[in-house]
Each structure stands twice: as C-alpha cells, then as structure tokens.
Amino acid sequence: MSEKKLHEDQKYIDGLLQNNSFIIQAIYDKFVPKVINYIKQNSGSVDEAQDIIQDTLLTIYNQASEKKLELTCPFDAYFFLLCKRKWLNKLKKSSNKEVTINEEVLYKDDEAQQLAFETDVFGEKQELFTEMFNKLGNACKELLTATFKIKSMEEVAASLGVTYAYARKKKSLCIGKLTELVQESPKFNLLNN
Amino acid sequence: MTDQDYILFENYLLGDVSEEEKKTFEIRLEEDSKFKESFNTYKELSSYLEHTFENEDASKAFKANLQKISKVYFDKNKDSVKIEGSKNTYHFYKYAMAACVVLFLGIFMFNQFSNPSYADFAHYDTISLTVRGEQDALLKTAENAFNNKDFAKAEDAFSKLLKVDKDNSELKLYRAIANIELNHFETADALLFNLQEGQSVYKNKATWYLALSKLKQKQYAACLDILKTIPEDADNYKQVKNLINKLD
Numbered sequence: 091m092s093e094k095k096l097h098e099d100q101k102y103i104d105g106l107l108q109n110n111s112f113i114i115q116a117i118y119d120k121f122v123p124k125v126i127n128y129i130k131q132n133s134g135s136v137d138e139a140q141d142i143i144q145d146t147l148l149t150i151y152n153q154a155s156e157k158k159l160e161l162t163c164p165f166d167a168y169f170f171l172l173c174k175r176k177w178l179n180k181l182k183k184s185s186n187k188e189v190t191i192n193e194e195v196l197y198k199d200d201e202a203q204q205l206a207f208e209t210d211v212f213g214e215k216q217e218l219f220t221e222m223f224n225k226l227g228n229a230c231k232e233l234l235t236a237t238f239k240i241k242s243m244e245e246v247a248a249s250l251g252v253t254y255a256y257a258r259k260k261k262s263l264c265i266g267k268l269t270e271l272v273q274e275s276p277k278f279n280l281l282n283n
Numbered sequence: 284m285t286d287q288d289y290i291l292f293e294n295y296l297l298g299d300v301s302e303e304e305k306k307t308f309e310i311r312l313e314e315d316s317k318f319k320e321s322f323n324t325y326k327e328l329s330s331y332l333e334h335t336f337e338n339e340d341a342s343k344a345f346k347a348n349l350q351k352i353s354k355v356y357f358d359k360n361k362d363s364v365k366i367e368g369s370k371n372t373y374h375f376y377k378y379a380m381a382a383c384v385v386l387f388l389g390i391f392m393f394n395q396f397s398n399p400s401y402a403d404f405a406h407y408d409t410i411s412l413t414v415r416g417e418q419d420a421l422l423k424t425a426e427n428a429f430n431n432k433d434f435a436k437a438e439d440a441f442s443k444l445l446k447v448d449k450d451n452s453e454l455k456l457y458r459a460i461a462n463i464e465l466n467h468f469e470t471a472d473a474l475l476f477n478l479q480e481g482q483s484v485y486k487n488k489a490t491w492y493l494a495l496s497k498l499k500q501k502q503y504a505a506c507l508d509i510l511k512t513i514p515e516d517a518d519n520y521k522q523v524k525n526l527i528n529k530l531d
Binding site: 106109111114115118119122126136140143144147148151152155156215216219220223234235237238239241258259261262263265266268269270272273278 | 284286288289290292293294320321324325327328329330331332333334335336337338339341342344345346348349350352353356357360
C-alpha cells in the first residue's frame, strides 16, 4: 500500500482524524446526498441513512487513528462503497436473508472496493472486540482498563493493590481470555477468511 | 494456548525477551499456525485496547462533534425534503387538475362535436332465412355469407333470390344492409326507400337503416331528417332517440 500514490482526498481522512468541523461539514455537503439516495432506493429511510453515515465516519476515524489509513482512491467512491456495505450488512442482519453483493467479486481489484472492504472488516472487528470485552469478568475489565489508561504497570499495580509481576501476568491472561472469546466467535472466523 | 503462551505473547510484544527466547518464539510462529493465529489475535486485541482507552477522550470529542454536524445537516435536509415534498404534491395536484380539465373537455368535445359513426349504431343480429323449412341452397348461402360478414357473396345471393322472390321485404332489408356494408349506397338506399314506402313489418327498420346509410355517407342532416320520421312506437326507438340526440 505504501508504494501506491496517496490520493489528494487524503485531506478528508486527515480532517476526520483532526476532528476538523470544516472538513466533516464538507463531507456531509459533498458526499452524503448520494448515500441518502442509495439507502432510500434500497428499502431504507432518511433516519437509517443518518445512522449508517455517522457509523461509517466513526469507523473511518477509528481506523485512521489506530492503523493509519492511506487513501489511494477518491474519497467519494471509498465512502459510498463503505456506506453501501454497511447498509447491505444491516439489511442482511435484519432480514436474516442472504444478501449477496455480487459487485464485491466483480470489483475486488478495484482500489476503492479493496479499501472499503478493509475498513468494513476493521469496523466489524472493533464491534466484535467491544462485545467480547464486555463479556470478560469484572476483574479483567478493571485491570485492562486501568492498564491501558494509566500506562505505567507499576502505577496500575499500586492502584489495584497487587504486585507488579502479578498485574503484568494478569494482564497477559486477561488478553489471553479475550483472545479465546474472540477466536471462538463464528463472526471472527468469517471476518478473518 | 496455555497461560504460559499468553505471558510469552505479552513479553514478546513488550520486547522483554532475550535474543534466544525471541528466536525460539519466531521459529514457533513460522511452524505452528495455531500459535501464530492466536498471537496475531492477541496482538490485534492489544492494539485495539490500547487505542480504545488511550484515545477515549479524543474519540468521544470526535463522536460528539460528528453527531452535532450530522444533526444539523439532516434537520436541514429533512426540512427541505418536506418543503420539496409539499411542493411536489402541489405540482401533482396542479397536474392532476389540469389533466381532469383536459379529460372533461375532451369528453365534452367528443359528445358535442364529434359525429357518431355508422359502426356505433349498426347492430344487427345474425339472420335466419331457412327457418321455414325450405332447403333452398341459395338461401342458405345468403344466410351464411351475411352472418359471416361476407357481404359481397351475400349481395350476390340476395340479388339472385330477389329476382325470383321480387316482393320479399325481408330479403330486401338484408340486401340493403349488405349494400350499406359494401358502400353501395345507391342500391341500398333504393331498396330502403322502397321498403319505407310500403307497409311491411320492416318499414321502421328500413327507415332506420336508411338513416344509418346517410350516417355512413356522413350526410348528417339527411340522417337526422330521416330519423325524425320514425314513430315513437318503433322497436328500436331508444336507439333512434340516442342517435337524434347525438346529431342534434
């Protein structure tokens, strides 16, 4: 990906990352109407479009901040395809029907399709991770929250009243437990394949 | 994976391993796919947790800002959709009203100014000439030809029959109808005049068909004049009245 030329629309990704209201506003004005139309034409309402769009922008933000997101295609195509994927996924979930997205296969090579696909998988994984994190016991949740918020393991140990060695071991085992929960979920296997 | 494996994952990620431990770990990653899979997930989850908690404040701020912009955009959008919607219905009613006016005008004009056509009124039943038990082949031919709307053949048969049976009013009437259908108005009209002057049961019918003959010739005034001579006790007076109304 790094060899590929960065698209000038990267400014939208950077703007989202910087929580730049001007850029977010521009995204709404320029790219959102097309998505609303698409969702309305595919058994959705304006309210549902609003949720899908907000959710999509949040996923892009999360991916950009966690993994660095380098746009090698126009933002328009990437954003539209991502919203479309999210909408079709939602339809699939609510109707329990198989919704086949044939274009996926057709345009797999396409830059925008590929990027949208990656971001979509990233978003789905995040959702799954959050769900599984909430399934952990309270002790693990507290320890992991403290670990990643405070950063210093010594401080974490002190705040929880345990030794440093115990805190670090516990952290490994809690993430280990989370790893198992995630790996056991059928959704994870779908996303990884 | 065992507890020890997870501790190893953590140590490796923190770089808290010796050179030898590191090598052993990497060899295992290459050889043991299950180990590799678990490690990758562990790493991914670590990254997720780190990002989620570290970035919690920035993420919350972004979400709040996004919601605000989204709400403003969609509220504005919904308003404009509403306005557009009502505008559209207004247009729709306008067009619907215009369409109705055109339609009513059309019907009105049609009724008022368009002339009724012969085909609208020329309804005759199939004829039966052989009921009286006569097995005349020519009668049969005339009957069949007339009923099958082969009026040329019927006319041929009727003319032959009338040479023999000169005063047969029934045959005269049917021959006249066949001739109207063939646009042989002179023959038709002559036959009908003849019947109209006589006192047969076909008198009124003949007058009616004479009127229809004029109608087919688009001689509307003549048609109307003839219609007005038909007495009210005629069998088909309703039809007569109807046509008079359309022509008047």
